[in-house]
Amino acid sequence: ATTAATTATATAATAAPAAASGAEPSASSTARVGDRVAPAFSLPRLISIEFPGRFRDKKNYDEAIASVGGLGAIRQTLAHPKHQLRFRPTRGYKFQTPMPMERRRTRDVLVRAKRKADGTWTSQPIGVVEEAFLPTTLVDFISAPNESLEYGGSPVCGSFDRELMGAIPPGEPYVPVAYFTRNDTPRLYGFQKNPWKAPNDNEVVTVPGTAEGALKRKWLPIKMVKFTDKGPVPDEAPYGAEDLVNEEDRLVLQRARILFEERPVWLKGLLQEELQKQRLTPNVRVMQEVLRTVAYHWSDGPWRSAYVRLGYDPRKQENADEAMKLQVIDFRDRFFRDRANFYNAVASKSGSAGNQRIGGVPAVDYHFRHAPTNKSQLFQFIDIEDDMVQDIVESAERLDEPDERTGWFHVQDVNAIRDRMMK
Numbered sequence: 001a002t003t004a005a006t007t008a009t010a011t012a013a014t015a016a017p018a019a020a021s022g023a024e025p026s027a028s029s030t031a032r033v034g035d036r037v038a039p040a041f042s043l044p045r046l047i048s049i050e051f052p053g054r055f056r057d058k059k060n061y062d063e064a065i066a067s068v069g070g071l072g073a074i075r076q077t078l079a080h081p082k083h084q085l086r087f088r089p090t091r092g093y094k095f096q097t098p099m100p101m102e103r104r105r106t107r108d109v110l111v112r113a114k115r116k117a118d119g120t121w122t123s124q125p126i127g128v129v130e131e132a133f134l135p136t137t138l139v140d141f142i143s144a145p146n147e148s149l150e151y152g153g154s155p156v157c158g159s160f161d162r163e164l165m166g167a168i169p170p171g172e173p174y175v176p177v178a179y180f181t182r183n184d185t186p187r188l189y190g191f192q193k194n195p196w197k198a199p200n201d202n203e204v205v206t207v208p209g210t211a212e213g214a215l216k217r218k219w220l221p222i223k224m225v226k227f228t229d230k231g232p233v234p235d236e237a238p239y240g241a242e243d244l245v246n247e248e249d250r251l252v253l254q255r256a257r258i259l260f261e262e263r264p265v266w267l268k269g270l271l272q273e274e275l276q277k278q279r280l281t282p283n284v285r286v287m288q289e290v291l292r293t294v295a296y297h298w299s300d301g302p303w304r305s306a307y308v309r310l311g312y313d314p315r316k317q318e319n320a321d322e323a324m325k326l327q328v329i330d331f332r333d334r335f336f337r338d339r340a341n342f343y344n345a346v347a348s349k350s351g352s353a354g355n356q357r358i359g360g361v362p363a364v365d366y367h368f369r370h371a372p373t374n375k376s377q378l379f380q381f382i383d384i385e386d387d388m389v390q391d392i393v394e395s396a397e398r399l400d401e402p403d404e405r406t407g408w409f410h411v412q413d414v415n416a417i418r419d420r421m422m423k
Helices: 012-019 058-067 070-079 147-152 160-165 247-262 268-277 284-294 317-325 339-349 387-395 411-422
Strands: 027-029 041-043 045-049 099-115 121-135 204-206 213-215 265-267 295-298 306-309 328-331 377-380
Touching (some): 045 099, 247 284, 265 268, 268 284, 328 411, 387 411
Antiparallel strands (some): 027 041, 295 306, 328 377
């Protein structure tokens, strides 16, 4: 008969217990061959429950049925077409989240096949599988407490006093792992090329001094230096940095080179001011590309947050007279210690962009022409437009070695400059 030749997707091990749960009793099947009709016979109607494992004895069958809630849960699910079975692969652990099993309608036939000694097969139809339940989510690892803690039912054995002061409880101690991933959504990992993705045009270049090839990177970090770093400062840009500057941005690069030749240390805002005088207004990307080509970044100490010309070390004795005037001071106005003043200043700047203005003056002034509008503001000594400050800078005696906090200045000179700026 046609039904006997149909291949079933379920196994007898999983369908037989479900049949005992009591679905509809049977289904008849006939087949027409030419003018003849094959004898009709009845097949029971079954459901299939697929499990991610093998069953070796009856104990496994009983555990499988219990892991989906038992025969009662199966009957209740069959009575409600929208209900799902929930599978607990580690049923003893009370706090594990159950996995919903997908419910599908099928017309498969369950067939028992037997291989004979001569290598031939005989088959016998067992029933018609009308519904199938199967887990479709990924199973993750869990770190369950051991049996002495009832697999999580008793996470604490007695009180803390008993645990700390009493006898050590028998059994293995429970030490949970630090972290487990939790990925319960199946994903396809075919790694097929995305036709809508922009092509990767990275070129393979030869690293100077070697025979090795490397990908030409599109983004290179700017070199950083700390005051306590030993050895020479960077004297050349990262390999390939200048090649990444677009042709339309070459004028910015040329002008930046000239500015760093005239003055080796710049705060970024001051450098942008000078470029704007030449009617050059580079964006953030262009500024970063230009700066990493002609300078390195000082991250702390007396030249904090400044960009320094490649090869120029402000800590060296031969650069001391020039470098001390280019030091950076972090000025913090006491006016902003009052929270109301600070929040009013923040509110007055919110919503504006670019060269923000407050009361008709720029929000960031690197020349100290008016009271700062930021709680913390960086200045270079050479740019502070105050005669008394410049007199202190010009007349100060420099130290024999630069200090991490005051640079080439004595502490009293830096304090005098700060006091003057506070008035």
